Amino acid sequence: MGLLGDELAFAQALTAQEREGVMALGHRKRYPADAHLLTEGDRSSHVLIVLQGWVTVSVATDRGATRLILGLRGPGELLGEMAALDRHPRSATVRALGPTEAQVINGDAFRRFLALHPRVSGLVIRQLTFRLRSADQERSALASLTVLQRLAHRLIELSRPDTSGPYSAPSTSPRTPTAPSAAGSVVQLAQDELAATVGATREAVAKALRLLRTQNIVRTGNRMVEILDPALLSLLADGHQE
Structure with missing residues (x-):
């Protein structure tokens, strides 16, 4: 949990x-x-x-x-x-x-x-x-996970429709992701709030988000992170490296 x-x-x-x-x-x-x-x-x-x-x-x-x-x-x-x-x-x-x-x-x-x-x-x-x-x-x-892993876990968790978290409804997408979240799900938290949820500095989370953006796994905006590739995000959460 x-x-x-x-x-x-x-x-x-x-x-x-x-x-x-x-x-x-x-x-x-x-x-x-x-x-x-x-x-x-x-x-x-x-x-x-x-x-x-x-x-x-x-x-x-x-x-x-x-x-x-x-x-x-x-x-x-x-x-x-x-x-x-x-x-x-x-x-x-x-x-x-x-x-x-x-x-x-x-x-x-x-x-x-x-x-x-x-x-x-x-x-x-x-x-x-x-x-x-x-x-x-x-x-x-x-103690055991990297900032990237913790952030990936948190984004997946907050974007799952079945947990009724603070996210917007997924957009229509032809993909059928295997991860628990859906492509187009939006997590509505600022970077400093995300950092606090994973026990990391804002700078460390910003660096992890930059990596996720360059791989087209997420898109970020003002107080929001949109999940573009939940399947790949799930792999990163489990420790698989790009």
Whole structure:
């Protein structure tokens, strides 16, 4: 698993009755692009369920202003549950990639709901476990894969239609690629954001993207990378050299 994973989002795993009960605990709130939904170090304990839009989850690094993006979260995802459960300061910052809407639920009310609904409590524990395993895999990738491999993996992952990630619909193409993404898929992230998702510098990612462009594997623009040859990108992700 990587940035998105294959698990159902929290709200999607609830029954209709459970979902209605959880949503009734809170209220809807809209956030503009770049707004902080949650802030690392803050002592608030409410939770959020993303209703519309996509957000990044990031932490500060030893390099000061540099942030490492741990994940992208979208509709149905539960956020802020750790602080709600253990009442410690927030462990990460959640930032809106674009206009975002979320259900805001008081931490005390959420904990009471979990105490009365063991199955939902189990879903929260399962989500925490899944994210912990994903973080372990991310650390392993940082140690064992090149920047080009990590970037290729990330682009494939973010452009897969079945993960409902922040990408635009594939354009019509006569190709039938064997890779999980489709030719024409567009990943809508800036280079510095892509760099943060793979634990590399912006310069290293820019160099890797130049290589991919010269081989006509991707096309880049303002805050976007278009996948032109997903099959070849998949080969590079697996360690095959051009």
